[in-house]
Every structure is written in C-alpha cells, then in structure tokens.
Amino acid sequence: MKYELKLLLFLCLTVLLFFSCQVQYTIAGKYSVVQRGKYPKIIPATFYVTLYNDSTFDYNYQFEWYVKETSFGTWKINERKNSIILQSYIQDLNNVPIIINESTNNKSDSSLFVLNNPLFKTTQWTLRVNGLDYLMKGDSMFLDKSIVVNNFYIIGYEDFSNTLPRSLQDTIQSEKYNVKDTSNNVYHISFPAFVDYNIFHYKPLQDSLQLHKHTLLFEGIKLKRKKCN
Numbered sequence: 001m002k003y004e005l006k007l008l009l010f011l012c013l014t015v016l017l018f019f020s021c022q023v024q025y026t027i028a029g030k031y032s033v034v035q036r037g038k039y040p041k042i043i044p045a046t047f048y049v050t051l052y053n054d055s056t057f058d059y060n061y062q063f064e065w066y067v068k069e070t071s072f073g074t075w076k077i078n079e080r081k082n083s084i085i086l087q088s089y090i091q092d093l094n095n096v097p098i099i100i101n102e103s104t105n106n107k108s109d110s111s112l113f114v115l116n117n118p119l120f121k122t123t124q125w126t127l128r129v130n131g132l133d134y135l136m137k138g139d140s141m142f143l144d145k146s147i148v149v150n151n152f153y154i155i156g157y158e159d160f161s162n163t164l165p166r167s168l169q170d171t172i173q174s175e176k177y178n179v180k181d182t183s184n185n186v187y188h189i190s191f192p193a194f195v196d197y198n199i200f201h202y203k204p205l206q207d208s209l210q211l212h213k214h215t216l217l218f219e220g221i222k223l224k225r226k227k228c229n
Helices: 002-028 197-202
Strands: 029-035 045-053 056-063 067-077 082-088 099-103 110-114 124-129 132-136 141-143 151-156 171-173 186-190 206-212 216-218 219-228
Touching: 029 216, 045 216, 045 219, 067 197, 132 141
Parallel strands: 110 186
Antiparallel strands: 029 045, 029 219, 045 056, 056 067, 067 082, 082 206, 099 186, 110 141, 124 132, 124 151, 151 171, 206 216, 216 219
C-alpha cells in the first residue's frame, strides 16, 4: 500500500511538472508591436518583450532616433496563469553591481585601481574612496600610500546631450564595495557581462503584465507573440 501511494504521488508530481513546463514553453516567445512613423520603412518605432525558456527576458523600445529604452532580467508566471511578472536585474542605477578582485603587490606601497570596463572609452569615471573623489584619467589610477582603502565605488558620467537617441540617465553609480583585507593594494574593478553601453538607456522593470492567450498588455499597449524562442 505504501509503495502504491508513493507511486501515485510520484506520478502526480510528474504530471504537474510536465504541464508546468509546457505552460512555460508555450508562453515563451517574442511579444512585439510596430508603431509606424511618418517614414515606416526607414524609421519604424519598435517595442517588444522577449520571454526566453530559461526564465530570462529582454525589453526594447525605440522611437525613431529620439528615444531608446532597454532592460533585461527574469520573468515568471503567476499562480493563476494570467499575468507575467518581470524583474530587471538592475533596480537602481545608483547601485549597479560590480565585480572586485583584490590582490597584493609587494613591490609597491601605493594602492592601484584598474578599471576593466567596456564603457571606459565613452564614459568619464570618478573613483570615490572613503568618501573622497578622485577623477580617473585613464583605465588605472594610483593612490598615495598613506591612504588606507576601506571602501570605494565608481561613478560614470556620459554626455548624450548632442547624440541620439537620448539617454534615460547621464549618470550611473556602482554599489559600494567594502574592502575585505586592508593589507591588499590592487583592486581590479569590472561589471557583470550584462552591463554594456545600453546601461544609459536602461529602464528598471518590476511589473506584472496581463497575459491573455498570445498577448501581453504592457503600459496599456498590446504586444502579440510573434514566434517562440
């Protein structure tokens, strides 16, 4: 009897998991709408949300050459299967994740900061150490050996005033990093792979989108699923 009960429970869980995966698979796809401008063949406005099978999403909106928004993160379906919940990886552009590698250079008493950053060429960076600002004029900087580094973060400034499309923000800031070992004096700073040039067009999302058959309702606009991914 116990064996039969265990077998029945196993079969029920398997069926539920199968249908759950099927629901996830059939929902995944690219939901989009094309809003035609004055010259639709040259400068169409695009607006889409792509839901991937691995529970990640991409969001992109661009209107002609003037406005661009982008985001990426994770998604899930609610218990009632009637809405999709989006959660961007980055929720605060003043708290962007960074990756720090601490080490020691015994041949130097000064602290060295190295910015391994794909945004470096187009962005001016300020290093804020223990609350004091130091302008970075290259991808590395030495600080006087008398400074004991306790914490730091970086601030990036991008000038989009004369370029298109317009940015959503011209300043980003990393999260504050607390040094693990103050005897270290070399710090390699980098961003996660998902932080790229689009960070200045990044729109944090934490939304619930109504789901009906093959459509999503995003900020009052109906997006239709075009194809599965």
